[in-house]
Amino acid sequence: MSDIEWNEQWRDGAEHQRTEDGICAYPGCDHPLDAGGLCRGHRGQRDRGVELRPLREVGVGYVSISLRLRPETIEMLRAMVTPGRTLSITARSLLEAATGTLPPR
Numbered sequence: 001m002s003d004i005e006w007n008e009q010w011r012d013g014a015e016h017q018r019t020e021d022g023i024c025a026y027p028g029c030d031h032p033l034d035a036g037g038l039c040r041g042h043r044g045q046r047d048r049g050v051e052l053r054p055l056r057e058v059g060v061g062y063v064s065i066s067l068r069l070r071p072e073t074i075e076m077l078r079a080m081v082t083p084g085r086t087l088s089i090t091a092r093s094l095l096e097a098a099t100g101t102l103p104p105r
Ligand SMILES: [Zn+2]
Pocket: 024, 025, 026, 029, 030, 031, 038, 039, 040, 041, 042
């Protein structure tokens, strides 16, 4: 659904119930209301003037663990970090590749 179509629905009150329940009006979003009928993430999209889209669910489908690594290993990992990625993402990709569990793109 385009932002324009969504806005038409919003004006028609089709998503009104969600905000009454304290839920973001964007279809499929279950985040709590911030202001203007939207959650913080969707309000941010609106404020930036971009078409509203589903929020990226950080961490969904993953289990968190803690690792104790030797400084040399961390140094090596840091050297492998590419722009836009974090040390954690780099380490995860390497582990997924080594175990044959890289997710499909
Ligand atoms: Zn939302």
